[in-house]
Amino acid sequence: MGKLVEIRWHGRGGQGAKTASLLLAEVAFNTGKYIQGFPEYGPERMGAPITAYNRISDEPITIHSNIYEPDYVVVVDETLIKSVPVTAGLKEGGAVIVNTAKSPEEIKKELNFNGKVYTIDARKISEETLGAYFPNTPMLAAVVKITGVIPVDVFLNDIEASFKHKFANKPHVVPKNMEAVKRALEEVKGNE
Amino acid sequence: MAKRVSLSGNEAVAFGMKQINPDVVAAFPITPSTEVPQYFSQFVANGEVDTEFVAVESEHSAMSACIGAAAAGGRVMTATASAGLALMWEMLYVGASMRLPMVLAVTNRALSGPINIHNDHSDTMGARDSGWIQLYGESAQEAYDNLIQAIRIGEHKDVQLPVMVCYDGFITSHAVENLEMLDDEEVKKFVGVKREAPFALIGQDPVSMGPLDLPNHYFEHKRLQAEAMKNAKKVILEIAAEYEKLTGRKYGFFEEYKMEDAEAAIVVINSTAGTAKFVVDNLRAQGKKVGLIKIRVFRPFPAEELAEALKNVKAVAVMDKADSFSAAGGPLFAEVRSAMYGRADGKIVTNYIYGLGGRDVTTTQIEKVYADLFNAIETGKYEVYNYLGVRE
Numbered sequence: 001m002g003k004l005v006e007i008r009w010h011g012r013g014g015q016g017a018k019t020a021s022l023l024l025a026e027v028a029f030n031t032g033k034y035i036q037g038f039p040e041y042g043p044e045r046m047g048a049p050i051t052a053y054n055r056i057s058d059e060p061i062t063i064h065s066n067i068y069e070p071d072y073v074v075v076v077d078e079t080l081i082k083s084v085p086v087t088a089g090l091k092e093g094g095a096v097i098v099n100t101a102k103s104p105e106e107i108k109k110e111l112n113f114n115g116k117v118y119t120i121d122a123r124k125i126s127e128e129t130l131g132a133y134f135p136n137t138p139m140l141a142a143v144v145k146i147t148g149v150i151p152v153d154v155f156l157n158d159i160e161a162s163f164k165h166k167f168a169n170k171p172h173v174v175p176k177n178m179e180a181v182k183r184a185l186e187e188v189k190g191n192e
Numbered sequence: 193m194a195k196r197v198s199l200s201g202n203e204a205v206a207f208g209m210k211q212i213n214p215d216v217v218a219a220f221p222i223t224p225s226t227e228v229p230q231y232f233s234q235f236v237a238n239g240e241v242d243t244e245f246v247a248v249e250s251e252h253s254a255m256s257a258c259i260g261a262a263a264a265g266g267r268v269m270t271a272t273a274s275a276g277l278a279l280m281w282e283m284l285y286v287g288a289s290m291r292l293p294m295v296l297a298v299t300n301r302a303l304s305g306p307i308n309i310h311n312d313h314s315d316t317m318g319a320r321d322s323g324w325i326q327l328y329g330e331s332a333q334e335a336y337d338n339l340i341q342a343i344r345i346g347e348h349k350d351v352q353l354p355v356m357v358c359y360d361g362f363i364t365s366h367a368v369e370n371l372e373m374l375d376d377e378e379v380k381k382f383v384g385v386k387r388e389a390p391f392a393l394i395g396q397d398p399v400s401m402g403p404l405d406l407p408n409h410y411f412e413h414k415r416l417q418a419e420a421m422k423n424a425k426k427v428i429l430e431i432a433a434e435y436e437k438l439t440g441r442k443y444g445f446f447e448e449y450k451m452e453d454a455e456a457a458i459v460v461i462n463s464t465a466g467t468a469k470f471v472v473d474n475l476r477a478q479g480k481k482v483g484l485i486k487i488r489v490f491r492p493f494p495a496e497e498l499a500e501a502l503k504n505v506k507a508v509a510v511m512d513k514a515d516s517f518s519a520a521g522g523p524l525f526a527e528v529r530s531a532m533y534g535r536a537d538g539k540i541v542t543n544y545i546y547g548l549g550g551r552d553v554t555t556t557q558i559e560k561v562y563a564d565l566f567n568a569i570e571t572g573k574y575e576v577y578n579y580l581g582v583r584e
Contacts, residue, residue, distance in 0.1 A: 025368050029198040038367035041224075041309070060370070062330075062466035064363050065554045 005149055006067045007054040010086050011076035014046040016136045020076065021052035023140050024149075028056045030158050031150045036061055049084050056149045072147050075099060076122075076135055078107075087113045097146055097188070099123070099135055104191030118146050120188040129180040130173070137177055138184035145185050152185060194372040194439065201364035204336040204371055205271070205297045205357070206231035210241055211379035212343055214295075215266035215387075218246035218257035220276060223309045224361040225299040228271035251276040255283035255296075262292035262354075263401045265392030267343070269294065273361055274301035277315045281322070287354050288323025289417055290402050293346030293387065294354040296324070297339060300462065300513075301361040302549045310550020311361040313461060316490075317514040317523045323417055325355040325424055326491040330465045333371040335359040337441060338488070340374070343383045344431045349390060350423040360463040362550070374439065382438060421492045428489055445494035447486040448501055450476060454483025456565035457502065459528050460511040461487045464546070464553045471558040482562050493527050499535035502528075507540035507565040511580075513547045521577055540568045546580035557581045 007024070011017025018039040025037030036055040042048065053067045069089040078100040080086060087096055095116035098107050101124065104117045111117065120142040122135035130137070144155045159181055163174045199207065206228050209217070217236075219229035229245075236245040244261075248254045251272055262268045272280065277298060287294060298316050302308040316326060325345060327338040335357060342355040359365060374382070391399045405413055425445070432443040447465070450472050451457060458468055465486035475482045485501060502508055510529070512522025520526070525543035532539060544561055547553045557580050568574035 022368055026198060029370065034370050035198060036367055036369050038363075041362055041366070063470040063555065064360075064367075064463040064466045066552045068554065 004055060004057040004059070004061065005072070005147060006070045007056070007072045007074060007143070007147065008067050008070040009052040009054070009074045009076065010080050010084055011050055011052070012046075012080070013048045013050050015076050016134070017050055017074075017076045018052045020074075020136045020139055020143075021054050023136065024054050024143060025056070026162070027140070027144065027155055027158050028149050031154050033057065033150070034059060034061050040066060049080055070094065072097065072143070074139065074143055076139060078102070081107070081110055087111055087115070090115060095146060097139075097142055099139055104189055108191055116190065118142065118188055118190045120184055122184065125180050125183045125187065129176050129183065137180045141181040141184035142188040145188055146190070156181065193375060195375070196370065197373050198368050198370055199332055200227075200366050200368050201332040201335045201359050202227035202299065202366065203231065204332040204373070205339055205359075206235075207373065208336045208339040208379070209269055209297075210235045211374070211376050212267075212269065212340065212383055213241045213380070214243055214269045216244045216246065216258065216261035216268045217270055218248055218254045218261065218268075219270045220248050220251045220254045220272070222251070222273050222276035224301060224365045225271045225273040225276065225297070227365070228297055228299070251279040252283060255280040255287065258294050259283060259287045259290065259292060262287070262294050263290060263393045265387065265389035265395055267347075267387040268292075269297070271297040271299070273299045274303055274315045277319060278303060281319070284319055284322040284324060284354075286402065289413065291352040291417065291420065292354060293352055295339065295342045295346060296354065296356045297335070298356050298358045299361040299365040300358050308549040309361075311363050312513045312548045312550065313358075314514040314548075316356060316358045317516070319356070320491055320523060323353065323421070324491060325351075325353055325421070325428075326489070327355060327357050328461045328488055328490060329357070329359045329364070330463055330486060331371070332359075332364060332367075332369050333441075334488075335364060336371060336373065337435065337439070337443065340379055340382060341431050341435050341443070345424060345428055347387050348423075348427045348431075351420050351427050352390070353417075353420050353424060358462070363463045372439070378438060382435070425492050425494065443488060445487075445489040445497050446501070447488065449484040449486065451483035451485065451501060453481055454504075455481040455506045455569065456562055457483045457485060457505045457508045458511060458558070458561060459485045459487065459498075459508060459524065461490070461513065461524060464511065464513065464558075467553055467555060468558045471555050471562065475559075475562060480562070480566070487524065490524075490527075493531070495527070495531035496535065498528060499531045502532060502539065503536040505539060506569045507542070509542045509544055509561045509565055511544045511546055511561070515545050515548065540565070540574060542568070542574055542576050542578060544578045544580040548582075551581050553581065
């Protein structure tokens with residue numbers, strides 16, 4: 001990947017889309033990439049639609065505007081599909097990744113979108129592996145796989161190390177988080 | 193050894209402050225600067241710095257406490273933005289005229305009203321005549337680098353002035369990006385462990401400071417203050433050269449980007465310079481002779497040097513992320529056009545007010561500015577005063 005990859009995240013305040021974008025920036029940074037991770041700040045209310053952005057490149061990144069023509073769009077909360085034009089400006093050949101129990105075909109219809117659509121049931125994975133709804137970890141894994149911004153094996157090593165660091169006080173949750181990551185890598189489904 | 197890190201601008205500045213380990217930080221929180229004192233107060237609580245952290249009840253008090261501590265001979269830092277800087281206003285002038293080196297990190301944010309938390313430069317542009325040195329930075333890297341150099345610039349014996357280190361609110365303060373940090377030991381060696389105050393309220397030879405100064409001396413003191421700002425020009429370049437030896441990163445009064453044979457140039461401050469560089473690269477790839485000047489030092493203003501850098505262009509657009517409501521252009525425009533008068537005459541010089549209150553600045557907007565400049569060169573027809581990206 002020599003070129004610049006631009007990703008736009010859509011979520012709701014409090015769901016962790018901003019955190020997920022920062023996590024993606026971090027894992028890409030750890031493999032030697034140049035990165036940007038930034039949210040678009042608005043009135044910070046729980047549940048309000050929010051947008052966050054990533055730029056990832058092998059070259060230094062100087063551009064500081066928001067992203068209007070992303071390579072990938074990530075939708076953390078599928079209810080946003082009805083109220084936010086999530087695919088706006090999405091590059092031809094780009095893809096949208098949606099957190100939903102629905103199939104890519106169903107989402108494609110709802111989005112009225114002709115490009116690539118991927119779905120991942122981050123709720124199910126999160127609840128079955130972590131025992132609660134933390135969509136970030138499975139979403140991050142799905143985004144890494146679909147965008148290819150870093151190789152999956154590198155990601156697996158890196159994320160395990162960062163879980164061990166993050167959960168140093170409760171090491172028993174590390175395998176659960178790793179299970180969430182591995183299931184997300186397997187279960188993300190595409191319709192091209 | 194430099195360490196490769198990914199940090200937000202506010203994190204970079206807070207870590208820089210930790211490495212500098214000042215004697216006193218007195219601060220009051222305000223968006224988007226709050227994280228700086230927030231992170232720093234954690235370093236204080238963890239015992240990672242020796243700093244006395246003074247939690248105050250307002251920015252006026254924050255700057256007053258900083259002035260008191262600096263007058264006592266301490267190395268003093270703080271951070272603010274927007275209305276916080278406005279509330280410091282009276283004390284900014286007091287600190288500068290008392291010739292107290294302090295470093296104030298400003299995450300640039302629009303001034304009220306209407307109230308707005310997002311980025312423009314109306315806060316620090318309003319404070320441009322307060323007697324503070326002003327350094328501006330495009331990225332988290334530059335905010336960090338400017339912060340470390342600011343300590344040495346302000347404390348230099350020929351300067352003895354406070355320094356603002358300005359970077360864009362949210363765009364730089366809250367975005368995580370790559371940068372290189374120095375080792376703690378390298379920073380300690382660069383800034384020195386203690387400030388050497390030539391005069392102070394306490395110590396071996398205590399002096400009175402800040403008394404009433406009537407017509408028989410006030411003017412002389414202001415004249416000396418003006419001389420200190422002139423001296424700062426030489427010192428800023430000396431410190432930059434020393435910093436370059438340490439880091440390999442080159443700093444001056446401004447950065448010239450692809451200016452060698454440029455016919456059309458933009459002069460701009462802070463993060464928009466990065467977006468404009470992207471446009472310059474694209475236009476250069478199409479064979480268009482475009483360049484960019486990014487102002488780093490706004491006070492003192494590098495008038496002669498800037499005129500020299502612009503002497504071969506045909507047209508220049510000066511971009512202001514603040515309106516001064518002068519009905520004759522923004523503050524940077526007024527300075528740049530004045531600097532060119534008599535030194536680089538016969539150019540097309542236009543002004544664009546842009547990005548107020550956080551209006552996103554896109555590559556399309558910058559492309560339009562260059563297109564306008566080429567159109568002006570070809571037809572001789574152009575508007576001097578323009579607003580970019582606004583609905584009219």
